Amino acid sequence: MRRASSEHKLVFMPFAPNFPVMLRTEDGIRIDAAHTPSARTDLGIVVAHGFTGSWRERPARRIVHVLSGYGGVIAFDFRGHGRSGGESTVGDQEILDVEAAVRHARVVGYSKIAVVGFSMGAAVGVRHAGLRGGVDAVVAVSGPARWYYRGTKPMRQVHWAIEQPFGRWAARVAKRTRIARGRWDPIPMPPHEAAALISPAPLLIVHGDADAFFPLEHAHQLYAGAREPKELWIEPGYGHAETAATPALIRRIGKWISSNFS
Template sequence: MSSEAEGRFHIVDVSSLTSVHRRMPRRVTLRTDDGVRIEAVYEPSRASVTDTAVVLAHGFTGSVDRPAVRRAARAFAERGASVVTFSFRGHGGSGGLSTVGDREVLDLSAAVRWARELGHARVATVGFSMGGSVVLRHAALEAGTVDAVAAVSAPARWYYRGTAPMRRLHWVVTRPGGRLVGRYGLRTRIDRRAWDPVPLSPVEAVPLIAPVPLLIVHGDRDAYFPLDHPRSLAAAGGDAAELWLEPGMGHAENAADAELLARLGDWLVGG
């Protein structure tokens, strides 16, 4: 996929960073394996010295500076994790165009690599909605790179149009007028090209994650994906997967309240 714009922060060579930087917040631009520049933020643990870094993957139309993303990062830092957040390609200050979950695996890979280069012995990933599908595929495709995985409000399969919000999202992604709305209304730059080939689906990825601990979190009032999605993901994970169905919760990071974020942070740290 092509890269449309450069990130607005200084690009760093992550291999030059050492564990001394784990005490300091940092904002940098990373470069993915396919050359896209990705904005990223490192927030040290607020609770204790820990070897765990949580890499947080936001949902479609999110970014590193969205309030819900920053709120989740603070919550995880308060539970003892250092946190890496980043904007997917086509989002926020990152370059490139959104492929809505396909090449975003490379963005997550760059963020995980940075967490390791900062000296963290243990790295957990957590993703919301589109980010949830990305953390599942990343853990399957890059086995051994992470120590725990949590997917919140993630789809189980591609091309789902069974709810009104998902039909609207497909219009945004697939139609020229929708992509204009995405660019100027949602501040998300979307690649016009269809997937070729179609990436591994989340439910196909899940069996490849074991023995890494896997947590599936979903709200029973999610307007995008009904409960057959998390149940399918958990079933595909077998004994390695844990399922939390959250009463009253809607969709993704915007719907995650303080109590859920605290529990999720404890799981990611203790995994």
């Protein structure tokens, strides 16, 4: 484990060109995605956004642009988000969405695949790698270690949006996020248990000490649950997920991914 610092100066730059694609999951959900090629043609990086996010939003596009300097990038919208079909199950069936993106990365010719997930996308990326496999590295940024966490005000608000009819309506109208009704049955394996199943693929856990959604205990629980090879970066001053991620931090993540396949 190492403690690292990140730059907080945002650098705005033209975005790398991307090519929209439409994917189809094993259970028939249409997934809106985009492929951003890279000079490095053997490495594909799948980017999984957080809850209510989208690959079309500026923070995610900035992340894709930076990561495309290290490999080709497949970014997508989870089910129930943006232009994708279906309804969000908030981390359960979303592993099928990641599987569709990974499968597409293989089809277009990438021999090595890394998944980089943010918040909900981090939980899904860890669960996908543990339960489905087929990836060569995983990066979990600002991810939860367990379900039903309500220890912070933002997470209590998230649960309200998921559980209450008016909350689901607000998420649909304000964030273009359609949330499935009802409770999980059965409850999916939590990320900290799935993390134990990722090895021998390397796992990088990145978490900020200023995260307003999930405190550092989540990062430590994920790290404790995982087997080697694993690494934990605690980022001073870093908040939560895509919106707080600086280009400097994303470059370091890109370098970490690239170093595992050099």
